[in-house]
Amino acid sequence: MKKFVYDLILEAENICNLTEDRDRLLDIVSRGEKVVFSGRRNTGKTSLIKSVVIPRVKKSHPGMVVVFADFMGVANSEEIVGRMKKALELALTEKNPTKQFIQRLAAGLAYIRPVMGFDPVTGAPSVTLEMPAGRSNENVDAIFKEIGKIHKKHGALVVIDEFQDISFVGNAEALLRTGLQNLPAGLPIVLMGSKKHLLGRIFVPPDAPLAGWGRYVEISRISTQHYFEYIKERFKSNNLLIDYGGVEFLQKALQSIPESINIVCDKLLRSSGKGLHIKEQHIRHAIKNAVEERNSLYQERLSFFTGKEVVFLRALGFDEPVKQPSGNRFLSKIKMSTGSLGPLMKRLENQAVIYKTDEGYVVGDPLFGWFLRMSG
Ligand SMILES: Nc1ncnc2c1ncn2[C@@H]1O[C@H](COP(=O)(O)OP(=O)(O)OP(=O)(O)O)[C@@H](O)[C@H]1O
Ligand SMILES: [Mg+2]
Structure with a gap:
């Protein structure tokens, strides 16, 4: 199905x-x-x-x-x-x-x-x-x-x-x-x-x-047009409507990661009234709900990180994408030296918790990024 x-x-x-x-x-x-x-x-x-x-x-x-x-x-x-x-x-x-x-x-x-x-x-x-x-x-x-x-x-x-x-x-x-x-x-x-x-x-x-x-x-990034068709087809079961701009916003908010997009679309499908035209505010609401649903999971995930790692992740969550984490502006925010930042980032990158994109470093899981911003 x-x-x-x-x-x-x-x-x-x-x-x-x-x-x-x-x-x-x-x-x-x-x-x-x-x-x-x-x-x-x-x-x-x-x-x-x-x-x-x-x-x-x-x-x-x-x-x-x-x-x-x-x-x-x-x-x-x-x-x-x-x-x-x-x-x-x-x-x-x-x-x-x-x-x-x-x-x-x-x-x-x-x-x-x-x-x-x-x-x-x-x-x-x-x-x-x-x-x-x-x-x-x-x-x-x-x-x-x-x-x-x-x-x-x-x-x-x-x-x-x-x-x-x-x-x-x-x-x-x-x-x-x-x-x-x-x-x-x-x-x-x-x-x-x-x-x-x-x-x-x-x-x-x-x-x-x-x-x-x-x-x-x-692997290629899925184009907005392809995701637009994919979402429209699945939204039909509850007569939900979405336009191209809505899908563009979804992709931007969730860094085009298909799994996060699917989680939020499933939330929209299950919690919106029949026939709703999905706009940016509905998407924001669904992201918030999806993150809240995962709150205990994310809290537990945080408990596995050191205090410094949590400080780094929260700052990254707020500023992402960060082109130069070792730049003075970001370092003064997290109150860390370049010497301790290097190994910390390496650990997080090895675990795929953070990811380096062409635009800069980001939190690997986009919904976890939203959690860090929402709970920080
Ligand atoms: N092309 C796609 N269309 C729809 N959903 C997708 C697509 N690609 C990935 N997903 C979503 O991502 C989830 C994970 O897919 P999959 O395990 O194949 O990815 P992966 O790249 O192998 O991930 P990992 O690197 O974590 O092993 C799927 O359950 C689905 O929600
Ligand atoms: Mg895999």
Whole structure:
């Protein structure tokens, strides 16, 4: 059903536009190329890949093994092995394998042993992989080598979401470089992430282990026209009206972040009288209500920050976008030295709490930004 969905991976029908990104990714995958696909948090990267790109790839290449791993929050190389292993197990299980398939697969593999089992709940066949314990470096290599072999036989696609989180694991870049370089040419790989500054550090400096790896695609910003059509269609269920200017205001107030726009539109849809023509004042009211509804969540979020971080965030919330946080004007506002500001901002940027746009630094989650202004 067409609605304003948030907090979830979207099904294809609820994804607003992103058709150019879809086509670019499909083209890259069909050519067997490698891509870093990045974009700010909550802009639809995972939804586009999982609900549109992967299903289409599977449809056009029915035998293909699609390995989707999520590196969100990986803390050490054992966890990287764990996530890759799970992803490959799922990819093989999705093929509804027969015993013979597993036997033939096992015969072609050297480092890991596929074992056929049954899902305890559904009874459907499932595949688990056995590999030597406690040798995480060798095991990362081994998994990539085996995926390479599977690709040669069946065709494979590797997607790794939140790839930048390897930055917090010592030696992971070198480890994954070996793995990725061992994959055969022509095997498409999509590495995704939401923290541009960390992805930049992994792929850009000439001396970085993964320097110059693959192409770089940044997810597009949804145009006002596309969001206008999307909102109008969903507002119809309560006969709400909105004009182009209203959508422009929504995008500006919420930094064009689709998830925040969906939250506020859902609020408008559920709380406005039938047939209302939505104007700027209604949008402001809905933003206020949405923030108030999340008050305890945001208060709790604040409790995880240090006193100085809270002072910085409130000041940023009021002044965003801030081009030069280390400038005298902003520093005197937060009563901090450049020496302590640098590490503080790095921490917040690494957690995606703040984000650097072309216009300057902003609070990463636009509704949290409104909360900081409303409660400061
Ligand atoms: N194109 C879109 N159309 C409508 N809603 C969208 C779109 N893109 C993102 N959203 C909203 O953002 C939410 C998060 O989407 P998704 O998880 O796919 O984004 P993401 O970019 O992978 O985020 P993260 O970086 O946090 O992983 C969705 O539940 C939805 O509310
Ligand atoms: Mg995501």
